Amino acid sequence: MQKPLWIAPLLMTALVACTGAEKKDPAALVDEGPLLLDPAVEPEPTPMETLPVASAVLLRGATVMTANGVTHTPGWVRLRDGKIHSLGAGAGPEVEANERVVEAQGKFVTPGLIDTHSHLGVYASPGVWAHSDGNEMTSPITSGVRAEDAVWPQDPGIERAVKGGVTTMQVLPGSGNLMGGRGVILKLHPFREARAMRFPGAKDTLKMACGENPKRVYGRDKGSMPMSRMGSIYLMRQKWADARRYKLKWDQWRKKPYELKEGKKVPINPPERDLTLETMAGVLAGDILAQIHCYRADEMLMQLRLAREFGWKVRSFHHAVEAYKIRDVLAAEGVSVSTWADWWGFKIEAWDAVEQNLALLQEAGARAIVHTDSPEGIQRMNQEAAKGLAAGREAGIGLTEDQALRWITANPAWALGIDEKVGTLEVGKHADVVVWDAHPFSVYTHAEKVFVDGHLRFDRQAPPRKPWSDFEVTK
Amino acid sequence: MSGFTAIWLSQIVAIVGGTVYPGDGTKLEQATVIIEGKSITAVGPSVPVPPGATVIDAKGQIVTPGLFDPYTHLGLVEIEAIEETNDIDSGEPDSIRAAQLAAESYNPDSSVIPVQRAHGVTTVLIAPEGGLVGGQAAIVDLDRDGGRPGVVSSSVGMVAYFGGSVAPSRGALLLTLRELFDDARAYAKNKAAFDKNQYRRLSTSKRDLEALQPVVQGRLPLLIHVNRRVDIESVIAFAAEQKVKLVLVGATEAWTVAEALARTHIPVILDPVENAPEDFDRYHARADNAALLEKAGVPVMLSTFSAHNVRKLRQWAGNAVREGMTQAGALRAVTSLPAEVFGLKDHGRLAAGQVANVVVWSGDPFELSTVARRVFIRGRDVGTDHRQKALLDRYRTLPLQK
Numbered sequence: 001m002q003k004p005l006w007i008a009p010l011l012m013t014a015l016v017a018c019t020g021a022e023k024k025d026p027a028a029l030v031d032e033g034p035l036l037l038d039p040a041v042e043p044e045p046t047p048m049e050t051l052p053v054a055s056a057v058l059l060r061g062a063t064v065m066t067a068n069g070v071t072h073t074p075g076w077v078r079l080r081d082g083k084i085h086s087l088g089a090g091a092g093p094e095v096e097a098n099e100r101v102v103e104a105q106g107k108f109v110t111p112g113l114i115d116t117h118s119h120l121g122v123y124a125s126p127g128v129w130a131h132s133d134g135n136e137m138t139s140p141i142t143s144g145v146r147a148e149d150a151v152w153p154q155d156p157g158i159e160r161a162v163k164g165g166v167t168t169m170q171v172l173p174g175s176g177n178l179m180g181g182r183g184v185i186l187k188l189h190p191f192r193e194a195r196a197m198r199f200p201g202a203k204d205t206l207k208m209a210c211g212e213n214p215k216r217v218y219g220r221d222k223g224s225m226p227m228s229r230m231g232s233i234y235l236m237r238q239k240w241a242d243a244r245r246y247k248l249k250w251d252q253w254r255k256k257p258y259e260l261k262e263g264k265k266v267p268i269n270p271p272e273r274d275l276t277l278e279t280m281a282g283v284l285a286g287d288i289l290a291q292i293h294c295y296r297a298d299e300m301l302m303q304l305r306l307a308r309e310f311g312w313k314v315r316s317f318h319h320a321v322e323a324y325k326i327r328d329v330l331a332a333e334g335v336s337v338s339t340w341a342d343w344w345g346f347k348i349e350a351w352d353a354v355e356q357n358l359a360l361l362q363e364a365g366a367r368a369i370v371h372t373d374s375p376e377g378i379q380r381m382n383q384e385a386a387k388g389l390a391a392g393r394e395a396g397i398g399l400t401e402d403q404a405l406r407w408i409t410a411n412p413a414w415a416l417g418i419d420e421k422v423g424t425l426e427v428g429k430h431a432d433v434v435v436w437d438a439h440p441f442s443v444y445t446h447a448e449k450v451f452v453d454g455h456l457r458f459d460r461q462a463p464p465r466k467p468w469s470d471f472e473v474t475k
Numbered sequence: 476m477s478g479f480t481a482i483w484l485s486q487i488v489a490i491v492g493g494t495v496y497p498g499d500g501t502k503l504e505q506a507t508v509i510i511e512g513k514s515i516t517a518v519g520p521s522v523p524v525p526p527g528a529t530v531i532d533a534k535g536q537i538v539t540p541g542l543f544d545p546y547t548h549l550g551l552v553e554i555e556a557i558e559e560t561n562d563i564d565s566g567e568p569d570s571i572r573a574a575q576l577a578a579e580s581y582n583p584d585s586s587v588i589p590v591q592r593a594h595g596v597t598t599v600l601i602a603p604e605g606g607l608v609g610g611q612a613a614i615v616d617l618d619r620d621g622g623r624p625g626v627v628s629s630s631v632g633m634v635a636y637f638g639g640s641v642a643p644s645r646g647a648l649l650l651t652l653r654e655l656f657d658d659a660r661a662y663a664k665n666k667a668a669f670d671k672n673q674y675r676r677l678s679t680s681k682r683d684l685e686a687l688q689p690v691v692q693g694r695l696p697l698l699i700h701v702n703r704r705v706d707i708e709s710v711i712a713f714a715a716e717q718k719v720k721l722v723l724v725g726a727t728e729a730w731t732v733a734e735a736l737a738r739t740h741i742p743v744i745l746d747p748v749e750n751a752p753e754d755f756d757r758y759h760a761r762a763d764n765a766a767l768l769e770k771a772g773v774p775v776m777l778s779t780f781s782a783h784n785v786r787k788l789r790q791w792a793g794n795a796v797r798e799g800m801t802q803a804g805a806l807r808a809v810t811s812l813p814a815e816v817f818g819l820k821d822h823g824r825l826a827a828g829q830v831a832n833v834v835v836w837s838g839d840p841f842e843l844s845t846v847a848r849r850v851f852i853r854g855r856d857v858g859t860d861h862r863q864k865a866l867l868d869r870y871r872t873l874p875l876q877k
Binding site for chain 1: 555556557587748749750752753754755757782784786787793794796797841842843844846863864866867870871873874875
C-alpha cells in the first residue's frame with residue numbers, strides 16, 4: 001500500500017518542528033505512517049504576529065549592574081539585533097553608523113526585571129467578573145487548562161509593569177485548584193495576542209497549590225474534596241499515579257508505534273490524549289516546570305517528598321513565607337523560592353513571615369526571588385528587592401547589591417528555565433535592559449528607558465505615547 | 476496616688492544632635508528634642524540637656540514625629556481570613572451602622588501592631604468597614620496608655636461609602652443618604668414623640684440617629700469613600716446642601732476636581748500607589764494624584780489602607796515624592812496634617828507641649844535602606860522588637876534548637 005499523499009507535507013512540518021528535540025518521530029519507525037496524533041510532533045501553529053528586528057543602541061556613561069557579579073562604573077552596553085552585542089567598563093567603543101546613542105551619565109543600567117508570579121491578563125483591570133479568567137474552579141485538578149488561552153493582552157497593567165522595568169513575566173493560573181493549569185512566560189511587547197508574546201523557546205509551567213486555598217474553595221465553600229490537607233495530598237498523589245501510567249503508555253507507543261503483521265510494521269493509533277494528564281506527564285518528563293503555591297515549611301517538604309516519590313522536580317515554590325525555616329533543604333535540593341519582601345498575615349499560613357526571608361535564603365545558598373502576585377507590586381520590584389536587602393543587612397546578614405539585583409533578574413530567569421537567554425547583562429542574551437534615572441534601590445528612582453528585545457518600549461524622557469491598552473483610549 | 480507615680484516614673488530623654496523635621500515643613504540641623512514623661516518639652520538647636528536626662532546621640536540621624544496613617548484597620552484584625560480574629564466589618568445586614576465604634580473593636584495587644592511600629596508608625600486612624608454608613612473611626616496611639624488601650628479619640632469621623640458598588644444606583648444612594656440625614660434632624664427635634672412611639676417611622680435605629688447628630692450638625696466629618704469624578708462632585712454638592720463636613724477617602728479621581736477641593740478646603744486621604752483603572756470608578760487613576768492635589772492647595776494625606784502593611788507608609792510616602800509630591804508635603808501628609816484634620820492639637824509635630832511620639836531614623840525616613848532606630852510613643856521607648864524578629868532569632872541558625 002502506498003503512503004497517502006497528504007501525509008507527506010504534514011510529516012515535513014512535524015520534522016521541522018522537532019528539530020533539536022530528543023524525541024524520535026514515531027512515523028519514521030513504521031512502514032506505513034501512523035495517524036499523527038502525537039502532541040510532541042503536532043505543534044501548535046506559530047503566532048500570527050512576529051517581532052521586527054530592533055535597531056542598534058549604545059548605552060554609555062552609566063553604572064552598569066550586570067547581575068552577574070560585576071558592576072562597571074562607568075560602563076557601556078551595546079544592543080544589536082535584539083541581543084546584547086557587547087558590554088564593558090569605561091567610556092565605550094566608537095559609535096557606529098546607524099547606532100542610537102543613549103548618554104546615561106549618572107544613571108544605572110540593569111537587566112530587565114522578571115516576575116515569576118503575575119496574573120496580569122488573566123485577572124485584568126478593571127477587575128470585574130468578566131475579566132476573572134485565572135481560576136477554573138470547577139474541579140480541583142485542571143492541569144490541562146492554560147493561562148495563555150485567557151491572557152487579555154489589553155490589560156492596562158502590562159504597560160505599567162514595563163514602566164516599572166519589567167520585561168518578562170510568568171502569567172499563572174490562580175491557586176484555587178490543587179493543579180490550576182499551565183502558566184505561560186511572556187515577553188512584554190504590545191502585541192494583539194498572548195501567543196505572540198510567548199517567550200521564544202520557553203517551556204510551559206504547571207501551577208499547583210498547597211494549603212488553605214483549595215480546601216477553602218472546595219471543602220468549605222462547595223462541600224467537595226479536598227476538604228482537608230489530607231484530601232489535597234490524596235488527590236495529588238492519585239493524579240500523579242495516573243500521570244505515570246499515562247506517560248508510560250505514550251512512551252511505549254512512541255518507542256513502538258506499530259505491530260508486526262505478516263512481517264510488516266503496521267501502525268497503531270496512539271493512546272487517547274488527556275490534556276490533564278498530558279501536562280503532568282510533561283512535568284514528569286522535565287518538559288514542563290513545576291511552580292507550587294505553598295506557604296508553610298512542612299507543606300513544602302511534603303511537596304518535595306511527593307516529587308521524589310513520582311520522579312519530578314519542584315522548580316519554584318511561590319509565596320513560601322516559611323521558606324527560611326527549611327532553607328538548608330531548599331538549597332540542597334536546588335529549589336528556587338519566589339516570595340515577597342514583606343507581604344504577610346492575611347492568612348494563617350502567611351502568619352510566620354519574616355522580613356529576612358530573602359536574605360536568609362540567599363545566605364543559605366538557595367535561589368531567592370522577589371515575585372509580586374500583584375499589578376501594583378510588579379510596578380516596583382526594585383523597591384521590594386531593596387527592602388529585602390535592607391532587612392537582611394539590618395539583621396547582620398552580609399549581602400551584596402548584585403545578589404539583591406539577582407532576586408529580580410537572574411534567579412527568576414532560572415525559575416522559569418530561561419536563564420541562558422535573559423536575567424543578566426551578558427553577551428548574546430536578549431537585549432532586555434533598563435536604564436534607571438538613579439540607583440534602582442532608591443524609593444525615588446524611576447525606570448527611564450526600558451528595552452525589550454532591543455525595542456525601546458518605554459521612554460520617560462520622550463513625550464507620552466498613546467496607551468498600549470485599547471481600554472485606556474479616550475478621546 | 477497615680478499622679479505621684481507618674482511624676483516619680485517621669486523620665487527625661489534628650490535626643491541630641493539629629494536633623495529634626497518637626498512636621499511643619501521646616502528642618503532644624505543639629506537640634507535637640509527633650510521628652511519629659513509623655514510630652515515633648517523643648518525642640519531646637521540650642522536647647523540645653525536637662526540634668527539627669529538619658530541622652531540619645533542622633534548625630535547623622537533624622538528625627539521626625541511618629542508617622543500617622545490616617546486610614547487603617549490596625550488592631551481590628553489579627554488574620555483576615557480567620558473570621559473570629561477579624562473585627563473590621565461587623566457583617567450586619569443593616570447598611571446603617573452609625574453607632575458602631577471602631578474603638579470598641581480595637582485590640583491594643585494585637586501582635587500586628589509592633590510590626591508596624593518598628594517602621595516608625597506611632598499613630599493610626601482605625602475605621603470600621605462595610606454597609607453604607609459603616610460607623611465611627613477612632614484614632615489610637617500604638618501603645619497602651621498605662622493600663623488603657625491607647626485610644627486618643629474614639630470618634631473622629633463617620634465612615635460612609637459612595638460609588639458604583641455601594642448601591643444599585645447613585646440616585647438611590649443619594650436618596651438614602653438624604654432620607655437618613657432628614658431623619659436624623661427630625662429625630663433631634665421630636666425625640667420625646669419618637670420615644671413614645673408617636674412619631675413617623677424613621678429609617679434607622681435610635682442609637683444610629685443619635686450617632687448621626689454630630690454629623691448633621693457639621694461637627695463630625697463624614698469620611699466618605701468616593702473615587703469617580705462625578706461622584707466626588709455629587710458628594711461635595713450633597714455636603715454643601717446638608718452643611719456636613721467632609722473628608723474624601725480613596726479619591727482616585729480627585730485630581731480632576733483639585734481646584735474645587737482646594738477652594739472648599741476638603742481634605743483627601745489617598746493611596747499614592749494607586750495608578751490603574753482597577754474598576755470603572757477609578758478609570759482616570761494616575762500616579763501623581765497626590766502631587767497634583769498638593770500643587771492645587773488641597774490638604775492631602777497618604778495612607779496604606781491596610782492593617783498588616785501599615786509599615787509600608789514610609790515607602791508609600793516615598794512613592795508619592797517620586798511622583799512629584801514635595802518631600803515636606805509628604806512628611807506632613809503622614810504626620811501633622813492628619814492630626815490637624817482630626818483636631819488633635821497635641822499630635823503630629825515635634826514641639827513643646829506635643830505628645831512625645833518621636834522616631835529616630837538612620838536616614839531619610841522614606842528611603843528603603845533606612846531603619847527606625849528608636850520609637851517613642853507617649854514618651855515611652857517602645858523598641859522595635861516584634862514577633863517576626865523573635866521568629867528570625869529562633870531560626871537564625873539551623874538546625875533549630877528549641
